[in-house]
Amino acid sequence: MGKSSKLSVALVGLILCASLVSCDDGRTGAQDAAKQLASAVAALDVGSVAFDGKDAGAANEQLTEVFKALDPVKPAVESGELTLEKDTATVPLKYSWKIGSGEWTYTTTATLKKSGDQWLAVWNAATLVPGLAEGEVLSTLSQSPARADILGAGDAELVTYRPVVNVGIDKPLLASADPAASATQLAELVGVDPAAYVQQVQAAGPEAFVTAITLREDGRTISDNQIGEIPGARAIGDYLPLAPTRTFARALLGTAAEANAEQIEKSGGALQTGDTTGSGGLQQQYDAQLRGSNGTQVFAEKAGLTAEERQALVNGGRRLLFEAAMKVGTPLRTTLDPNVQQLAEDVLAKVGPASAIVALRPSSGAVLAAASGPGSNGYDTALLGQYAPGSIFKIVDSLAMIRNGMSPDSTVECPATLTVDGRTFKNAEGYPASSLGSVTLRDAFAHSCNTAFINARDAVSQAQLESAATSLGVAVEAPALGASAFLGSVPGDATGTEHAASMIGQGKVLMSPLAAAVMAGSVAKGSPVSPQLVLNPGADESAAAGGAATPSASAPSAAPSGSTAPPAPAAAATPVTAAEASALADMMRAVVTSGHTGFLASVPGAPVAAKTGTAEFGSDNPPKTHAWIVAVHGDLAVAVFVEEGGLGATVSGPLLKEFLTRAG
CATH class of the missing domain: 3.40.710.10 (DD-peptidase/beta-lactamase superfamily)
Structure with missing residues (x-):
């Protein structure tokens, strides 16, 4: 066979190989499986992924447990360039987590095996986090910065940390006392709904402190002695970001308090239990600037540890995987005097x-x-x-009229009443008769003659009114x-x-x-x-x-x-x-x-x-x-x-x- 014939046969083979699935070395299928795995892990749900020797439901439960401490944050996960060796493929998975003020990035390796016409993922805890062993999960430790102040003119402290007392029933102190009776007494003392507070106390655990009310230390009229006379009741000192008084600029400034469940859920991981966040006004608008961001550490540890066991392992037995530094908030400066x-x-x-x-x-x-x-x-x-x-x-009207050639000394007509398209306009009750008829624009303005300004409607268009208003900083x-x-x-x-x-x-x-x-x-x-x-204003809020x-x-x-x-x-x-x-x-x-x-x-x-x-x-x-x-x-x-x-x-x-x- 000549060289040209051999070349023709080779070309035909290449064409056939390109068009027939049987010639595929499996790379396409492996890449698709890798992308599916990356997408599923990013969603923290691998229930639809086919695994080699591992039930997908069990794998999903383990994944949920591993990342539970980071909830509700989810990672971005991308699959990298795949390496193929016969029926086995390996692919890097590149992770990126937004943790507090930082970004935690790392790369793991996922293994895929071909079984018949299907590529199956090999389950391995280290695919989720580098070096993670079977039976290990992630845990976190966070530290929240103090909330920054809102300042007024001359940097006067409008909202700053002020002393308060949390008044409530400390259930371990009840001893043999009736929880309902103590809760009722305390509710009546501090002025909250007794029935609702009794229900809260009864529903709380045996070690709980159940707050009835938080009082400003400055000027409070309910003394510690009055509180202490009620079995199980006590006042615990604390500090909260507060304005000088309960009502001071409240609609403008808003308030700040411990984040509730709804706020935490909507924050996308920015808020955690115990964090202080703003509600309404400037406190909410500039919450990120005032709050700063938590310092967060991410550890790998044995699953199922109790709080006591975890505390004992702070200096050993836990591997630090990532740390985001705490960032203190920036005070919000205002012109308010x-x-x-x-x-x-x-x-x-x-x-x-x-x-x-x-x-x-x-x-x-x-x-x-x-x-x-x-x-x-x-x-x-x-x-x-x-x-x-x-x-x-009429300040706007007058500007439009001045722009049309009038002056304060110009004469205008001020009748007692004026009818426009069937609607009768009149001056305010008590309008002086001496300022009716032909008067100066100044006099009509000084006594607020409605009919004089309505009389000018033919000379002052609505567009001129709009222009005059904007000229004065309005609209x-x-x-x-x-x-x-x-x-x-x-x-x-x-x-x-x-x-x-x-x-x-x-x-x-x-x-x-x-x-x-x-x-x-x-x-x-x-x-x-x-x-x-x-x-x-912070860059993210000012827009x-x-x-x-x-x-x-x-x-x-x-x-x-x-x-x-x-x-x-x-x-x-x-x-x-x-x-x-x-x-x-x-x-x-x-x-x-x-x-x-x-x-x-x-x-x-x-x-x-x-x-x-x-x-x-x-x-x-x-x-x-x-x-x-x-x-x-x-x-x-x-x-x-x-x-x-x-x-x-x-x-x-x-x-x-x-x-x-x-x-x-």
């Missing part, structure tokens, strides 16, 4: 409905106080409330704020009665007390204020912080049913100018000197400039109203809000006067 915040809360203490006071520095945007009153029931009305602003929105993003907030919503398109309603801060126009303070502050500054609350939030279904607001705030622009296209702001400040000062807030003239210090707002809402007759007032006082801008409060001047006005007077 503890004295100003407490003052705001004191002023609101007796207000029944939902309420808020926000105070900020126009010069820097620093938020000094964001207080939500007791009637807010834990909701952050100050930053997240969504309400019709009423006549405080734009707040990238420097560092906290969840609603910065307002002003529709850019409205006609008829809806546009008329917008001219007096109703319809679909919405603001939060924070947005109202920003608006007033922008007048004082002469340029838009960008509010700032958090000074050092979700700040900006104008859209209305939330859970928010108790006056937002129209089904409404949704449009996305906020990043910044105003045309910022308010110093000249425009000066004209607005002139009219706000007139509200005090000649309008209906003359009571603010006696506030000591710099002259006060203000604007009141009474926002009607709902279908009642007469309609319910929200009470607003905003003011500037030197380098301080303040918004006061009371939900369903009545008139801004008579309800929110006195609260503002008290706040400004005491603030000094």
Whole structure:
């Protein structure tokens, strides 16, 4: 046979071998089996894997037991390049675990054997962890860092570890006493539900300490002697991250406590039993930054050890496989002034409905106080409330009118009533007759003439209102704020009665007390204020912080049913100018000197400039109203809000006067 013939035969053989399964050396099947094994181990479920000489169910139980201590963390597992020798294949499995702040990586070797047309995995504990012997499992030892503080202006400690006592029944101390009787006595002493606490004590194990309540050490009225008179009862000292008082900025700051089962499950391994985590407010938003990360050690040890046996083996008998260093959390620095915040809360203490006071520095945007009153029931009305602003929105109207060529001395018409498309608008009750008819824009603003501003609707478009609002820092993003907030919503398109309603801060126009303070502050500054609350947001949290939030279904607001705030622009296209702001400040000062807030003239210090707002809402007759007032006082801008409060001047006005007077 010639060379060409031999070459042809060889080529035919190669072609046939490439197309026939019988010519495959088994590599493809082995690789598929290796990938299946890697995927199953990564899922921590090898129940569907075919093993050589090992029941898949038994293998799965052993795998679960080996990695139980790491639950709920799962590894990423990849199969590497396969080595094939006849009917046996070996393949590296590359593992990667996220443990605390570290990453545990290692490589093991898996063996596969061919049985007929099938590749079977050979079970070996060392396939899971290098050097792991049969009968060994993993265990962990963790150390949690103290939670970092939340700091205020001048690095004042807003939230820090403060002494507390855990009051409860220590069951080993009961001796022959009746657990139910002791639990009932203690519950009545500390003011918790006796029936529920009795049930907790009875359900707990014989060595348990069952906490009834945790009390601040500072100022507690229940003494150790009173507690000690109850058989089995005791108070155990501890420290918890707490604000100065139970109510201090609670809606804004949130709380921190031991993680519950649901929080641990949702954390993806970041939280463990006994860890402290944040709930609500800044504590939850910046939880990772404040919490830091646990220091974790991973050991290999004999299965089935008791706690006592494990403790005895700390210095021997346990092999350290991995260690992630503990990382202490970073304190969260804020602009909140503890004295100003407490003052705001004191002023609101007796207000029944939902309420808020926000105070900020126009010069820097620093938020000094964001207080939500007791009637807010834990909701952050100050930053997240969504309400019709009423006549405080006339600051926006006036800017739009000034941009159309008017000045505070321009003449406007202020009739007693005005009808638009069948809807009659009127001025607030008690409006002075002397300010009806042809009046200056300043006078109409000072006495808050609704009809004068609605009369301007044909000269001021809805788009111009939206533009003027953003020029004053309203309904734009707040990238420097560092906290969840609603910065307002002003529709850019409205006609008829809806546009008329917008001219007096109703319809679909919405603001939060924070947005109202920003608006007033922008007048004082002469340029838009960008509010700032958090000074050092962590990289992972800052992306979700700040900006104008859209209305939330859970928010108790006056937002129209089904409404949704449009996305906020990043910044105003045309910022308010110093000249425009000066004209607005002139009219706000007139509200005090000649309008209906003359009571603010006696506030000591710099002259006060203000604007009141009474926002009607709902279908009642007469309609319910929200009470607003905003003011500037030197380098301080303040918004006061009371939900369903009545008139801004008579309800929110006195609260503002008290706040400004005491603030000094």
